Amino acid sequence: MKNFENKKVVITGGGSGIGEKIVAELYQEGVKDFAVIGRSKEKLEALKKEFPKAEFELYSGDLAKVEDIKEFAAIVEKKWGTVDILINNAGVVSAGSISSISDDDIIAQTNINVIGLILMTKHMLPLLKKSKEAALINVSSGLALISMPFYAPYAATKAAVKAFSESIRRELKDFPIQVTTLYPTATDTPMMKNSNSGGLHSPEMVAKKLIEGIKNNEIDVILSDLDNVKLNRDNPLEFDKKAAAMFDAFKKRTEKHRSM
Template identity: 30%
Template sequence: MFDLQGRTALITGAGSGIGRAIAVSFARRGCHLALADVNEAGLAETARLLPQGLRVSQHRLDVADREAVAAFPAVVAAEHGSLDLLVNNAGVALGGTFLQVSESDFEWLLDINFWGVVRMTRAFLPMLLERPEARIVNLSSLYGLIAPPSQTAYSASKFAVRGFSQALAHELEDGPVGVTVVHPGGVATSIANSARLPSSISADEGEQGRRATNKLLRLPPAQAGEIIVRAVEHRRRRVLVGSDATIVSVIERLMPVHYWRVVQRLTRSRR
C-alpha cells in the first residue's frame, strides 16, 4: 500500500465535484493538500470540509495559463516544501457536433483538458522525482474509452490524456514516480450545467441536452473520490469509476468498431 499519511497532494479543479471529493478522501487519510482552481469560493468551501490539523493551502490557478503554471511549483514548494502526489483533475465540457463547434472553442477546451495536464506534469515532475515515491493521477473520462457524437472536442482531449498517461507511465516505470489514469463514468457533478455550447444551438436545445446528460450522472462524487484514492493507495495504473465505465469498457473491447449501437440502447434504457 502507498501510505498517504503525512504526504502532500496537489489537486487541480479542487473547488467542486470530483476534485473536492478527492481532496476530502485524501484528507481523511492524513494527507496535506495544495488546492488549486479558478473558483476561489469553491476552494474555500472545499477547505471548510477538511479536518483540522492538516496543512492546506488554496491557490487560484488557471491551468490554461502557461506562465502561471510554470511559476506554480515555487509557490507550492514555499507552502509545503515537497510534493508527493499531483492530481490533474481540472476540466471543462463543450457540447455540439464538430461542424457546430468553432475552432476557438475547440482550442479552449483542449488548452484546459489536455494541455493543462501536460503543463502541470512538466512543471511538477522534477519535484516529484525528488521523492522516494510519488504519483501522478490524470483524470481522463468514460469518453476517453468511447467517443460519442457531439463530443468531438471532449473525447479528443480525454483520449489524449489517456495516451499521454500510458506513455508517461512506461517512460517512468523504472523510477520513483508512478502514473494513474482515471476514467470516471457518470458522476453527479455540475459539468453538464457548466458546459459551453456553440452559438448555433438554441437555449431550448441546450437545456434539453443538459437534462438528458444529467440523468446519466448518478454516481455521488464522494463515492468517486473514494474509488480514485483507494486506487492510488494500491498503485493502480488504470481506474474505471462507476458501473457504467466498467460495462462500456467491456463493450468497447468486444466491439471496437460498432460499440456505439449497444451503448445507445443501454443509454436509452438508463434514461
C-alpha cells in the first residue's frame, strides 16, 4: 500500500502509546476516518481533541469481551460499509517470575493480546474484503522473536500473534489484503511506565517505521537487533548465555512491570 489518502482505518488501543502515534502518522499521510476501540473513554476523547480535523468513531469497549468486538464491528459496518486498514495494536503486559504473575493476569493477557486480536480480525475481515486495497496490521513484540526471562506469558501471547499473522497472510493470498506484523522492542509508552528499562525507542519512531514498512509491502517490521534474532533462531543455546548474562537485570526490571 503506497497511498493512505482517504483510507478508512480501524485501530485498537489508538488512545495511547504506539497506537496514538500510528494515528498521528496516518493522519499526516491523509487518513481522515478512524474508528478506535479502547476501554478508557478519556483516552479516546483526548485523541479526538488532538486531531480536530479527523473524523472519529470512538468505541469504549473491552477486547476481552466478544460482544464488544461484535458491536464495534457492526457500528463500523453501518458507518462505512468497508474497512481499508485494520490495526490490531492494543495489548497488555504482566511480567515477573511465572509464580508471581496472578492467574487472572495470565488469563487476561491471553484474552486481550491473542483472543481479542483474533476475534477482531475475524469480525472485521468481511469489511476488509470489501476494500479494493486493504491492509491488516498486527502488533506483536520483539519478545516473540527472542523470548526473555520473566516475560513467559506475555512472550507466548506475542508469539501467538506472529503465528496468527503468518497463517492469515497465507490464507488471504487471493484477496488484496496486505498483512504486516510489527515487532516493537522496549518503547517509551504508558505500558513501560513500571518497567525500569533504559534506552527506550520513541513511539513516533516505531510508528514511522511501521508506515514505511507498509509502503514497502514488508511482511515484518522488526525493531529488534537482527543479529540477536538470527543467533536465537540458529543457535538458541548460544543465545541462552546472553540471556543468562542479563538474568539479574531482567529480574529487577520486570518485578513491577504490569500494564493491565
